[in-house]
Amino acid sequence: xxxxxxxxxxxxxxxxQEVILRCVPISNHLYFYWYRQILGQKVEFLVSFYNNxxxxxxxxxxxxxxxERPDGSNFTLKIRSTKLEDSAxxxxxxxxxxxxxxxxxxxxxxxxxV
Amino acid sequence: xxxxxxxPQALSIQEGENATMNCSYKTSINNLQWYxxxxxxxxxxxxxxxxxxxxxxxxxxxxxxxxxxxSSSLLITASRAADTASYFCAxxxxxxxxxxxxxxxxxxx
Numbered sequence: 001x002x003x004x005x006x007x008x009x010x011x012x013x014x015x016x017q018e019v020i021l022r023c024v025p026i027s028n029h030l031y032f033y034w035y036r037q038i039l040g041q042k043v044e045f046l047v048s049f050y051n052n053x054x055x056x057x058x059x060x061x062x063x064x065x066x067x068e069r070p071d072g073s074n075f076t077l078k079i080r081s082t083k084l085e086d087s088a089x090x091x092x093x094x095x096x097x098x099x100x101x102x103x104x105x106x107x108x109x110x111x112x113x114v
Numbered sequence: 115x116x117x118x119x120x121x122p123q124a125l126s127i128q129e130g131e132n133a134t135m136n137c138s139y140k141t142s143i144n145n146l147q148w149y150x151x152x153x154x155x156x157x158x159x160x161x162x163x164x165x166x167x168x169x170x171x172x173x174x175x176x177x178x179x180x181x182x183x184x185s186s187s188l189l190i191t192a193s194r195a196a197d198t199a200s201y202f203c204a205x206x207x208x209x210x211x212x213x214x215x216x217x218x219x220x221x222x223x
Contacts, residue, residue, distance in 0.1 A: 004156075031208045043157065043202065043213040056209045091156055095208060102147050102159030103211060 002026040006092050006106035013082055013113055021077045021109045023092030032075045033093040033103065034067065036060070043091070049075065082113045118203045118214025126220045133190040135217040137203030138183075144207060146179055146186050151200045151216070160188075160201075195223045 005024040013019050025032050034046040047057040049067055066078045075094075079086055089110050093103040121136045139146070145164045149157040163170045163179045163186065170177045176189040190197055198221045204211040 033210070035213075042215050043151075045210045045212060048208070048210050050208070058210075089154075093157075097208065099145060099147075099162060099208065102149070102162055103157075104159070105149075105156035107156045108154075 002104070004092055004094055004104050004106035006090075006109050008109060009107065010110045011112070013111070015084060015113055016081050019079050019082055019111065021079075021090050021092075021111070023075045023077070023106055024073050025075055025092065025094030026104055027073070029094035029096055029104070031055075031095045031097070032067075032069070033095075034077045035091045035093065035105075036088040037091065037108075038088045046077070046090075079111075082111075084113050087111055087113045118205055118212065120201070120203060120214045120217040122217060123215070124218045124220070126222065127193055129193060129195055129221055129223050131193055131221075133193050133197070133219055133221070135188045135201050135219070137186045137188070137214055139186075139203070139205050139214075140184065141205075143181070143205045145205070146177075147204045147211065148175075148177060148186075148188050149202045149204060149213070151202065153199075157202065190219075193219075193221045195221050197221050 007022045032049040037043045045058050047061045048055045064080045089108045091108045093105045095103045118139045147162045148160045151157045161172045163177050174191045179186045200216045200218050202216045203214045
């Protein structure tokens, strides 16, 4: 069964450093997403991406965040200058145009900012 | 404001019992989805029900949707220990999904 792959599974970074979280969405999906989940809290939408541009973003997705699809397979989330409160699980997801099968999520990257 | 809120927040049952989780939402929808999340893992899509549907089944799952009350329920019949997870409802489309607060289900063997 096709999967969304995320790397790394766990990243520890110092406050103020830049991090790049990587995702390989399902190959025939056209819509890509990043979500985050602070430990024990709800799943929060960050950004959606379609046709090589952001289609929607949340208030959380400020100037410190950016997304890119540098080639035909990868989809990345960059945090320019990490803060302690960026510590969370970050989930990538992808979907087809028709939502019959919902979103397919990756297993997540646990980001710890120290 | 939060789009979906699940009720109860936590539910503990014995294997073999049925588990019912409810979701309420605020705005009009085209569809509503349910997802499961095992501890520390990603979300897994369970079922999607469209706004013109009232009930949908998938294996041991039964989902209902009442658009007049802006609510949905997820019923898991004959629960198993492996059903232990958090369950989330979500509304939205290809631009974004907004998730509810989730119900933590514990099924004891």
